[in-house]
Amino acid sequence: MKQSIAIILSFLLLSVSFAEHDIDIQTHVTGGEHSAGEGGLGEWQGSFSLDYSGNVPISDNVSLLLNQSIDGMTEATEFSPMREYNHPAKSISYLGLGFYGAGVVQAQAFSELFFNSEYIGFPVDQTFQTHLIDASMLQRSRNGVDLFFEFPIKQMLLSGNLLYSDLLYDYNRSGDILLNQHDADLWGSGLMGVSFAEEKVWIKAGGLLKHDLNEFSGYNFSKAFAGIESNFKLFKKKLDIRADLYGRFYASTLLGEKHNNYADGIGFLPRLRFYWRLKARTYLKADLEYEIAPANSGDLMVKQRYELAFRKAWKNYTSFEIGSWASMGGFTPRICMYGNSNVHFNEKFEMVYGVRSYLFGAYSKSKVENGSSDSKTTYIFDGYNYYRTDIDLMLRQKIGLNSGSDFMKHMALYGGARYRIYSPIDSYSDLFESPNVSTLRFYLGVTSFL
Amino acid sequence: MKSIKGILLYCAAIAVVVTIFIACDPGPTAGTFLAVDQNQCVGCRECVKVCNADAIVVLSNKAYIDLTKCVECLKCIEACPYDAIE
Known part of the structure; x- marks a missing residue:
């Protein structure tokens, strides 16, 4: 069992901007340590990213949409300190047109290219227990192609999104390699929605579908829903009540979604929200959500979420809030308690402090974040988080520390540095690596709105 | 004093919620795989960035998990800043 520590170096950034075009080039050097075998001396890792986004007007109602990002990382092997990066380099490109008038239509083609990728093993669920094959x-x-449209027309709303994607991959099972597989x-x-009573009541209907275009045609599913949303203010507008009720029909040809315990059929999703202004700048919020749907077991599946929060603010923008939410019926039942405060000293200096803590058997995470800012110029932060789950071996107990500073000048020049330690505090399986990771990252950018 | 009363009232309300939560345990009929709470999701794509399996798509600013691709690494739960994945 080894370790070593590495630390960090440098950075470079260049940013060039034209009218509504932004280019950021960032380089990072990251150090990490891991326990990948005898004699391991840790690992150095360099990374960079280049992002470009453009919205070029062609006419009053048409724009050319451009997005390009290139990310690269050295030493992104199976022993990578950050196991999630199995693509050492990738390029993501979007090119399309946007039409703006009574509504918005955007049509874009995209291409993601992964360079020098590594084979990566993955767990397969067969009997509701995760294991490696x-x-x-x-x-x-x-x-692929991404088509989005939205038309808000007086008391009506019409929107939709179509996405076609084709993943090209090689598949290796026990040495039997299948090249150039497609998953399209x-x-x-x-x-679609229609509103009544000065938009206090909406009736909405819609749907979602996934259609697998190649041999995995059994992986299709569709959902259709219809419902009513209402929003009323009572008691001299001191009490804001939102009540929604949706019914939905779910149909799946398969496996994947049925593992989620949804059986074909009709379910209901009621939701209630109260927002009560107790007095000036003092609020109480209550939120209740349910999803009641037929389950594969033949019983009813009941998902629930409750939230209660109290917020107090003052004239000088100082505020604090405390709240709690609880959810159950999903994969990770949780109770969360949180608090946030923002002490506003003057226009140039304020301090924020937030705490979140999750409780419940299979999942817990606590997080403390603290930050202070010198209005729009400097933000200094530090944080702590602890993560623990019994759900899956893939996630181990770990503890993290974050610290850093960001700055921004006149909304044009920005940059910062952040240091992060992410360390497992238990040993759970020989099947998975359990690296410690420490990173230091510098970055700098320039944006122009000329 | 009114603030203290408010806080006490709030704490009592939390106790009630937690009690309801525990009392209403739906038992074994709970969902067994990841799902996105569409009311919490804002389509920020943080989950897409960390997903190793290309299992998450965002349509009209809402994320959907394709369970036929999901490998249950659970990184999306950690990545979601809005606690929308559970």
Whole structure:
């Protein structure tokens, strides 16, 4: 068992801007330590990213949409300090047109290219228990088209999104390698709404579908829903009540979604929210959500979420809030308690402090964040988090520390540095690496709105 | 004094919620896989960035998990700043 520590170096950034075009180039050097075998001396890792986004007007109602990002990382192997990065380099490109008038229509083609990727093993669930099989996937590229539209027309709303994507990959199972496999999917969502009574009541209907376009046609599913949303203010507008009720029909040809315990059929989603202004700048919020749906077991599946929060603010923008929410019926039942404060000393200096703590058997996470800012110029922060789960071996107990500073000058020049330690505090399985990770990252950018 | 009363009232309300929460345990019919709470999701794509399996798509600013691709690494739960994945 080894370790070593590495630390960090340098950075470079260049940013060039034109009218509504932004280019950021960032480089990072990251150090980490891991216990990947005898003699391990830790690992150095360099990374960079380049992002470009452009919205180029062609006419009053048409714009050319451009987005390009390139990310790269050295030493992103199976022993990477950050196991989630199995693509040492990737390029993501979006190119399309946007039409703006009574509504918005955006049509974009995208291409994600993964360079020098590694095969990565993955767990496969077969009997509701996660375990590893000798199989791995090497992803090569993902290409597709994204079409989005939205038309708010007086008391009506019409929106939708179609997404086609094709993932190209190689598949290795016990040495039997299948090259150039395709996984093509079509996703679609749509929503139509009509409002009444000065938009206090909405009736909405819509749907979601996924259609697998190749041999995995059994992986299709669809949902359709219809419901009513209402929002009323009572008691001289001191009490704001929102009440929603949706019914939805769910149908799946398969496996994947049915593992989620949803059976085909009709479910209901009631939701109630109260927002009560006790007095000036003092509020109490209560939120109740349910999802009641038929389950594969034949019983009813009941998902619940409750939230209660209290917020107090003062004239000088200082505020604090405390709250709690609890959810159950999902994969990770949780109770969360949180508090946030913002002490506003003057226009140039304020301090924020936030605490979140999650409780409940299988999942817990506590997090403390603290920050102070010198209005729009400097933000200094530090934080702590602790994470623990009994749900899955893939996630181990770990503790993290964050510290850093960001700055921004006239909304044009920005930058910062952050240091992060992320360390496992238990040993859970030989199947998975349990690296310690420490990183130091510098970055700098320039944006122009000329 | 009114503030103290308010806080006490608030704490009592939390106790009631927690009691309801524990009392209403739905038992084994709970969902067994990840799901996105569409009311909490704002489509920030933080989950997409960390997903190793290309299992998350965002449509009209809402994330959806494709369970046929999900490998249950649970990184999306950690990544979600809005606690929308559970």
